[in-house]
Amino acid sequence: MEDLYVLLDKAETNEDYRVILEKLRWADGFTCPRCGERKAYRIHSRKLLECSSCRAQVSATSGTFLHGVKNLGSWVKAILSFLQSEGKSTVVMAGLLNRSYVTTWYMMQKIRMVLGERLISHTEEAVLLPCSILKAALFKASAEEDLLVPAPSFSSDEGSLKCAAFLVGYLLGVFQGVSRKYSQLYAFEHKLRRESYKLEVFSFLACFLIGRKALRREILGYRAPYMIVS
Ligand SMILES: [Zn+2]
Incomplete structure (x- = not known):
């Protein structure tokens, strides 16, 4: 979590905070909330990850309290x-x-x-x-x-x-x-x-x-x- 402290310290924009939440949610690597697949592709333009198996598009806050x-x-x-x-x-x-x-x-x-x-x-x-x-x-x-x-x-x-x-x-x-x-x-x-x-x-x-x-x-x-x- 060491790098998260550094990131939080420097965070200014919503994008900075999005990166932190993503690292926090998938600290052990991505897991698809729908099917459990571990592999995903990043959709840069939409700041989302697309599950390589079920094609679900998820963000760090998808399906959470911060959805x-x-x-x-x-x-x-x-x-x-x-x-x-x-x-x-x-x-x-x-x-x-x-x-x-x-x-x-x-x-x-x-x-x-x-x-x-x-x-x-x-x-x-x-x-x-x-x-x-x-x-x-x-x-x-x-x-x-x-x-x-x-x-x-x-x-x-x-x-x-x-x-x-x-x-x-x-x-x-x-x-x-x-x-x-x-x-x-x-x-x-x-x-x-x-x-x-x-x-x-x-x-x-x-x-x-x-x-x-x-x-x-x-x-x-x-x-x-x-x-x-x-
Ligand atoms: Zn999936």
Whole structure:
């Protein structure tokens, strides 16, 4: 992976980032996602590889979470921003990536969904927090109060309370509060940032070169459970 670090350091254009993702996806050489063939021809004009057996034309992001995205540079930068211990609001990220607020919001939300699915669901020491504890940092929480699940033994658990306090501070400090609908994703993000020093850049990036495309309606339709795993 040594040369990938050098490439990432120097990357400027979308083409530079495409080369990195291709090297990362096919680190052991090309494998056709459709038929498993190892040989492919490059179609230079279209930045694609054509499988020598089934003729499927694939790119580094074909059939992955990043399927069809343009501006690979912005995407890679947005993904890697989750490895910084400090979070950034959508407004700040939009400025850094030079994209519109709406585009940036979708990007960040999609990245959060992938991370929630891929990384932190396997956590060993998850702490369950009822949404009522996080009410101060959640929009629309009071309207749905009757739906909250009570956790009777929670107040005696000092560790969970500390954890909730940090999370509330993060949600209010960075985002000025978040929608309850996405609160679980932000809780994942908070946990990830605290533990990001343990993660290796390219293994992290590789999480986005699997899976499948996330549709806008899935992002908008996402709902957090009534208990937040922090
Ligand atoms: Zn093939």
